[in-house]
Amino acid sequence: MINRVVLVGRLVKDPELRYTPSGVAVATFTLAVNRTFTNGEGEREADFINIVAWRQLAELCANYLKKGSQAGLEGRLQTRSYDNKEGKRVYVTEVVADNVQFLSPTGERRENSSASSNDRGYDFGYNNPPQNDRRAIDIQDDDLPF
Structure with missing residues (x-):
């Protein structure tokens, strides 16, 4: 079975970063x-697609993306359901x-972003990020491989 999604679009609002009770970041x-x-x-017209990022990728998205930022992403489509406060079943589809x-x-990203400033995209994605890494993200220009 194949479940791959590739999208390019703009964020409609700043990412929301939270942590699970076990300390895993989710944006x-x-x-x-x-x-x-x-x-x-x-x-x-446009489609408005809900995106979820986990662990270190979630923290990177929260630090480097903001409302209006253009982003390209690859992921998988997921459908889940839950019962809301009124007891009705709610279905959610997200990537x-x-x-x-x-x-x-860089100028269109958060002011504290320290990535190099040019028009190319930077790939900070992780296929298998560390499970419990909650360190603050501090990336300097000297740390970047480009």
């Missing part, structure tokens, strides 16, 4: 992805990110 955000066609009035590329120039 959630919504990516607006333009459709390839226009509607009957000639306007281009669990395995790899995220930050496509916006």
Whole structure:
């Protein structure tokens, strides 16, 4: 079976970073992805896709992405359900990110970002990140391989 999703879009708001009770980082955000066609009035529509990133990738997304940032990502589609406060079943479809590329120039990212400033995207994705790494992320220009 194949379950792969590749998206490029812009964040509609800043990522929300939380930690599970066991200390695992999880970031959630919504990516607006333009459709390839226009509607009957000639306007281009977009799909708003919920994204979830875990562990170190979650912390990187929270530190380097903000509302309006352009990002490319690869992941898998996941559907889950839960019962809300009224007892109704709610179904959620989201993309669990395995790899995220930050496509916006550094000036469009958070002010404290220390990545090199140019128009190329930087791939900070991890396929198998450390399970319990909750250290603060401090990346200097000298630490980057490019």
